[in-house]
Amino acid sequence: MQVAEQHAKDGHQVLPFETQAAFEEWLENHHETVSALWLKLAKRGNPVSSVTYADAVDAALCFGWVDGQTLRWDDDWYLQRFSPRKARSIWSKINVDKAEALVAAGRMRPSGLAAIERAKAAGYWDAAYEGSASIEVPEDLQAFLDAHPEAAEFFASLSSQNRYALLFRLKTAVRPATRKNRFDKFTAMLLAGETFYP
Structure with a gap:
């Protein structure tokens, strides 16, 4: 109160x-x-x-x-x-x-x-984000995960909070340069076994 x-x-x-x-x-x-x-x-x-x-x-x-x-x-x-x-x-x-x-x-x-x-x-209308229950893995991230089994295994082990944080940030990037920077950062995090939240 x-x-x-x-x-x-x-x-x-x-x-x-x-x-x-x-x-x-x-x-x-x-x-x-x-x-x-x-x-x-x-x-x-x-x-x-x-x-x-x-x-x-x-x-x-x-x-x-x-x-x-x-x-x-x-x-x-x-x-x-x-x-x-x-x-x-x-x-x-x-x-x-x-x-x-x-x-x-x-x-x-x-x-x-x-x-x-x-x-x-x-561009925010077309880039509207989905809720945590319905957000999907983008094709480029799925292709990365398919090519890197260790990153895919780590991604599969993420808590729902960390999984949504990653997907949300990718989805809400409006500018292509911003999205590329985020994609590069997040794929490096997956390879290193790092998360947003403990």
Whole structure:
């Protein structure tokens, strides 16, 4: 609770909303003038209802906002930070799919559409990353692993956290030079038996 209270004092409001419509109304009035918000969300079992996390993410995407850090508030509530998406913000495949559905449903607002256009122009839309359960090994890395059995054996032994860290960093490299540098570094790490996390 202390950490959440500290963040509540950083100039950003902590607000609860009972419904998605109430959160959307707040975003309509404040999405261009507020730099962040701590949304107070009810935990399961809380007798007081609030907008759900999923509905809050949809509302935020409509206005070009994105969810961020999560903090514990108390036994009944937690905080989810929402803020305007930065121009160089990477997109998850989940949010790309949600945004496309919101566009198709006619719910996306001009600021949300602008965030999508910025992402497309910068290459972040097409480079959207997959979640840890569905991310796949890229062809060039698979070819490397096939050619280096010792690296393949080490890769197979990685924890899910280390495996995703490597694949995520490869997937989110937008520029070819960045991706090549990462590929070279990560394949050297695999050959040396090194990981990102202990």
